[in-house]
Amino acid sequence: MVAKTRLAMTMAAKKKVLFLGAAGLIGPYLTPGLVGDYDLRLTDVKEHPDGIEVEHVDVTDYAQVLKAAQGMDAIMNFTVNRRDADLSFHVNTCGAWHVMRAAAKLGIRKVVHSGPQAVRFIYDHDFDVDQVPSRPSTGLYGTTKLLSAEICRAYARTHGIQIVNFLFNGLHDPPSGPIEGRDFPVMSVVWDDLIQACKQALELESVPGGYQEFNLHSHLGHEKYSLERAREILGFEPRPNMAEFYRRPVREVA
Amino acid sequence: MRILLTGAASPLGRAITDELGEGHQLRLFDPEPIDADERHEVVTASLTDVAAVWSAMRDIDAVLHTGEPPAQLPADELARDQQLLDEATRGTHILCKAAVEAGVKRIVYGSSLDLFAPYPEDVYISEMWKPLPTPAMASMSRYLGELTCREFARDFHVSVTALRLGTLVREDEVAEQTPDLMWLDPRDAARAFAGALERDTSGSPVWSRRWALYHICSLPPNPKYLVSAAAGIGFEPQHNFAANWRSV
Numbered sequence: 090m091v092a093k094t095r096l097a098m099t100m101a102a103k104k105k106v107l108f109l110g111a112a113g114l115i116g117p118y119l120t121p122g123l124v125g126d127y128d129l130r131l132t133d134v135k136e137h138p139d140g141i142e143v144e145h146v147d148v149t150d151y152a153q154v155l156k157a158a159q160g161m162d163a164i165m166n167f168t169v170n171r172r173d174a175d176l177s178f179h180v181n182t183c184g185a186w187h188v189m190r191a192a193a194k195l196g197i198r199k200v201v202h203s204g205p206q207a208v209r210f211i212y213d214h215d216f217d218v219d220q221v222p223s224r225p226s227t228g229l230y231g232t233t234k235l236l237s238a239e240i241c242r243a244y245a246r247t248h249g250i251q252i253v254n255f256l257f258n259g260l261h262d263p264p265s266g267p268i269e270g271r272d273f274p275v276m277s278v279v280w281d282d283l284i285q286a287c288k289q290a291l292e293l294e295s296v297p298g299g300y301q302e303f304n305l306h307s308h309l310g311h312e313k314y315s316l317e318r319a320r321e322i323l324g325f326e327p328r329p330n331m332a333e334f335y336r337r338p339v340r341e342v343a
Numbered sequence: 344m345r346i347l348l349t350g351a352a353s354p355l356g357r358a359i360t361d362e363l364g365e366g367h368q369l370r371l372f373d374p375e376p377i378d379a380d381e382r383h384e385v386v387t388a389s390l391t392d393v394a395a396v397w398s399a400m401r402d403i404d405a406v407l408h409t410g411e412p413p414a415q416l417p418a419d420e421l422a423r424d425q426q427l428l429d430e431a432t433r434g435t436h437i438l439c440k441a442a443v444e445a446g447v448k449r450i451v452y453g454s455s456l457d458l459f460a461p462y463p464e465d466v467y468i469s470e471m472w473k474p475l476p477t478p479a480m481a482s483m484s485r486y487l488g489e490l491t492c493r494e495f496a497r498d499f500h501v502s503v504t505a506l507r508l509g510t511l512v513r514e515d516e517v518a519e520q521t522p523d524l525m526w527l528d529p530r531d532a533a534r535a536f537a538g539a540l541e542r543d544t545s546g547s548p549v550w551s552r553r554w555a556l557y558h559i560c561s562l563p564p565n566p567k568y569l570v571s572a573a574a575g576i577g578f579e580p581q582h583n584f585a586a587n588w589r590s591v
Contacts, residue, residue: 151421174393178433182487186428193478227440227498235494236432236487243476243483246461 103128104291107158109148109188110167112137115203115260115283119167122284127291132157133168148184149176151191158191163199163291169230177229185237189244201290202241202254205234208304208314209258209276219304219315238302245299253290253323255283257305264334273308273335282307282327289323296322308332344540346370347403349390349438350411352377354529355453355511359407362533363540372399374413389413390434393441400445407536408438410453410488412481424480431484435491443499448545451536454489454507456525456560456568457482469569470507470556496554500546503553504539504576508532509560509568514582521591524567527560528582535559538576564588 105128110116112133120141123129131137132146146157148168158164166188170180185202192200207225212218223238225231241252259277278286286305303319307327319325344367350356351371360369360383369383377385388395400406412430416423435452442450458474460482466472476483489505496503509527517526535557544552557573560566561583570578 151425174437175433178429178436182432183425183428189478224497225494227436227494232436232491232494233432235490239476239487239490240478240483243478246475247477 104162105130105160106291107161107164108132108167109146109154109157109164109184110169112141112143113167113169115167117141118260118280119284119287122281123287126288130157130161148187149179151187154184154187155191155194158188158195158197161195161197163201164188164192164197165201165287165291167203169204169234171230174229177233181230181233182236182240186240189240189250192250193244193248198249198251199291199293200241200250200252201287202237202252204254204256205231205238206256206258206276207231207235208256213275213313216312217315217317218313219318220302242300249299251293251295252300253293253296254300254302255286255290255305256302257283263307263331266334268335269338271335273310273332275308275311276304276306276314277308278305279307279327279331282325285328286319286323286325289325293323308335344368344404345402346405346407346540347372347399347442348407348409349373350409350453351379351385352414353409353411354513355409355411355508355532358529358533359409359536362530362537370399370403372396375415390430390438393437396437397441397445400441400447403442403445403447405449405540406438406442406447406451407540408435408450408452408488408492409536410435410455410485412484427480427484428487431488432491435488439492439495439503443495443501448501449540449543450492450495450501450503451539452489452492452503452505453485453532453536454505455482455485456507456509456558458486458507459568464567466567467569468558468567470558470572493554497550501553502543502545503555504542505554505556506532506535506539506559506573507556508535514584517584517587519590520587522563522584522587524563525560526563526584528580528584531561531578531580531582532559534581535573535576535578538573538578542576 107130111131131143133143137143146153170176225235257278263279304314309330310332347370349372352373352375372386374389386399459468461475476486509525511529514528560568561580
């Protein structure tokens with residue numbers, strides 16, 4: 090295992106990071122937490138929901154990816170298509186190949202990837218689940234993302250690119266106050282924790298084998314999807330433990 | 344049996360046609376036109392043509408998906424690799440999805456032993472070893488196709504057999520050449536497809552019985568790639584390049 094001490098905690102010069110999918114369902118929530126520490130090149134194929142300027146980069150076009158990756162220290166690939174039978178392959182699988190090919194060509198040593206989370210509901214009856222065999226099934230998202238992860242592995246082995254892949258089953262704001270009468274969600278992560286994990290991945294010098302997948306969630310207690318490796322290798326810890334918002338009031342019996 | 348054969352114009356496809364043509368009805372699917380025996384049907388289309396694939400799946404009992412790339416690929420390296428990737432992933436997904444929705448119970452896929460090239464020479468490679476595909480698209484795409492097929496065995500009641508094939512060379516065309524541990528005569532590869540065709544575990548409730556994986560290669564005097572598991576589908580190579588090995 091790589092110790093936390095491998096984290097380069099000082100960021101004297103801002104790393105240049107290409108952010109693919111910056112205007113998608115995840116990107117806009119991550120950018121505010123990263124922009125102070127990194128020199129971000131925000132890119133997407135659509136307008137940013139908050140009107141922030143993004144460069145048009147279509148991950149299905151290798152020339153565009155290669156051009157956008159010039160001069161970058163790292164790439165964060167948060168592009169995804171879940172439903173279109175053709176685009177899901179073009180974006181999730183071929184797009185991931187374009188990213189890895191560009192990283193290899195340009196000597197970029199760090200890529201942050203995401204998905205597929207293919208454990209929820211399959212392993213919900215188990216505990217301490219981590220690094221289990223991937224069971225993505227034949228759905229477009231699961232298949233195309235599984236293939237993208239295999240492409241990442243091949244490039245990590247061959248070109249020494251360090252790849253961190255995050256697995257989670259939902260993203261949301263933290264609760265605004267105590268929540269009574271229900272349990273906390275499984276394997277879901279709040280925005281600040283994903284920002285924390287992205288920073289840790291970007292600062293980490295290397296990961297074992299060049300490619301590692303990490304469960305991420307913000308709620309401690311179920312002991313179901315394990316965070317142990319994320320803790321040991323990344324230094325990840327939910328801040329605060331969001332499970333604390335879900336406490337049953339206990340009153341003294343008269 | 345009514346069989347849909349993809350990559351039918353490739354040397355492997357032609358060898359399979361020769362092996363199975365007498366006893367089965369073949370529908371030969373390839374982007375290249377095929378001058379075929381009138382007993383067989385020909386479909387000239389790409390695997391990524393959804394309508395053509397669905398149409399070709401009508402009344403089919405089994406699919407033999409050779410995994411062979413189209414003969415006509417772009418000269419430009421990027422465009423060629425993009426097409427190889429797309430055919431192996433999206434094309435395989437389209438094919439398998441059409442197959443299971445049409446009620447096909449048997450799928451056989453042609454993968455590659457190239458996945459084990461990074462391993463040293465002094466090991467015996469069986470099906471238990473972890474594949475190590477490199478980014479070279481010709482071999483990586485075959486592995487991605489294999490993974491795509493595997494998920495259909497997991498999700499549906501269909502037998503899926505992956506054959507990881509050695510390097511295809513006809514024994515009579517490589518006389519006096521230095522032999523290679525991965526050589527495989529296309530006629531033996533075709534026999535492996537014929538053997539895998541007989542396998543039907545589609546009724547098993549256990550997905551790992553619906554899925555099977557075999558290494559298919561010739562048998563040199565001191566083999567690196569072990570093929571003993573493939574005896575389970577009746578595979579016994581007839582072309583072992585003995586003359587080539589005697590000369591080294």
